[in-house]
Amino acid sequence: MERRRSLPDVLAGGIFVLIGGAFVVGALGYELGTPTRMGPGAFPLLVGAAVVALGLAIAGKGLIAVEVISFGPIPWRAVAAIVLAVLFFGFTVRRLGFVPTTAVTALLTTLASTRVRLRTAVAVAAGLTVASTLIFVVGLQLRIPLWGPWLGF
């Protein structure tokens, strides 16, 4: 039997160990209590330990893998643009107001695609800003100011 490494398995296992481990460390900081009266730390500690154990098993299986799963390409540009757009929205929606935040978020999102030209991007952003203002603020009466304090409103 040929032994090869399956890096995606190792990566997945690593993520589980990392997150599970962080929760275990955090849980130890809370009261564990007794079986009769479990404290706030007990359940996360148990589950966190289970996640770590499963992560180790997955990573271990990946190191002596029989079948190798392919990871494929990563669209770095899309990842960056979308994360940036979403964080921008969350950070500025209350400060800049609905309209400017929506417009910039939409524009940032269009950057995710390598195929979108500037003119299309601006048109899409403008259209989406109008549409979402009409749907969410006018139609659904969402209580978000259209223009925010950063713009002097």
Next chain:
Amino acid sequence: MELLDNLALGFSTALLVQNVLYCFVGVLLGTAVGVLPGIGPTATVAMLLPITFSFEPVTALIMLAGIYYGAQYGGSTTAILINLPGESSAAVTALDGHEMARQGRAGPALAAAAIGSFVAGTVATVALAAAAPPLASVALKFGPADYFSLVLFGLIVSIALARGTALKALAMIALGVLLGTVGQDIYTGTPRFVFEQRELYGGIDFVSVAVGLFGVAEILRNLENEQTRTAIVSKVTNLWPTREDRRRIVAPILRGTGLGAALGVLPGGGHVLASFTSYAVEKRISKRPQEFGRGAIEGVAGPESANNAAAQTSFIPLLTLGLPAHPVMALMIGAFIVHGITPGPNVINDEPALFWGLIASMWIGNVLLLLLNLPLIGLWVRMLRIPYQVLFPMIILFAAIGTYSLNFNAYDVYAIAFFGILGYVLIKCGCEPAPLLLGFVLGPLLEENLRRALIISRGDPSVFLTRPISAALLVLTVVALVVAVLPTIRQRRAVVFAEED
């Protein structure tokens, strides 16, 4: 006849003008979303959830349910017309459905799907109405230990049905349960894992998790290799199936309905299993198995019926036990809670109009689907031509706005980016996201009932084995786990899903 009285009450609620209207809106939106590739019903329901907050509870639930089975159905239209199943359960439909479309028989394929779905929806609605009251009365006898074992069973069964290895599915469930512990501890009020951020005291919002895992991650996958989508949509001419077609679809529709209604109750994606199983059954018992994959109408009618029946009966565990069988059902739990209703066995007695109204609306929704889909097929075909470059910014933007409007909390928005990336990486590593969401929603229930059971038993863990309901459920859980982990069975599971590729 109690069943008839209940259905009468249901229809008197469901036929109110605003309820029919929002059922229609839900089915229409759901179909549109199902037709548009790139976003599944889970993310759609999550994004549209905030819209329904201002409605009456029953109206909100009717609309959300409509979106769900509308999307379920819309996926089959794209599967047939452009060989692009919008959802995993529609993948089987693409096999023969698209082949039929290439032979110029898109019409009969669509008609078989529509008729099959309608028959299945009707039967499953009655099954739901008949099965729910007895199950709910059993569930009312459940103590904390029984409930803990039930939730555990639900989670473990969802692995058996997930794709990928059982080990990864198990890890995803556990990770979901772990993430569910963020926020204030229910018994002591201690804030856990909140990094002193008051916004996190209420925990991570499940809508953020769902939108991130099923919306953002899916878009990233679609942007991996950007190709201009093939706009070659098969022409739809004569919709009406020939007499030969009609004869050939009767039995598959009935078998698919039965299979789907039974499998839909299972947690973790019974509808996917239902359509695959139905296809396998039809192929095996057919006198002309060689026609399968080359445009056999049975291969469309059976799986489509199974799929729709399962979508309907997946409401049974939600309405009677408060257990979601599927990520969309997990979101429905959220919708119930927002409207101040705890999903579970009490709903049927406390809110009979809502309970029966929701069930009756499903039948109305199926009628609307039939009326909508065939005449409006031209509209759906046109929607297929919307370029992805317009679509994906819209999805991201609406996801951000929708998530923000839940609690006006920026952390919920940051969370969709976090879960989008986490989900994307894990999906690329072969981990399916659905178990994580189920774990996330059920985790707090698991913890609450574990702790409550131990308080009642004075710390004696044997309570889980001495109560008969709990013991039986734990035995079933162990069986499910063994079945999922046993390599031989795992291989057979791979065979079931292999036909998707």
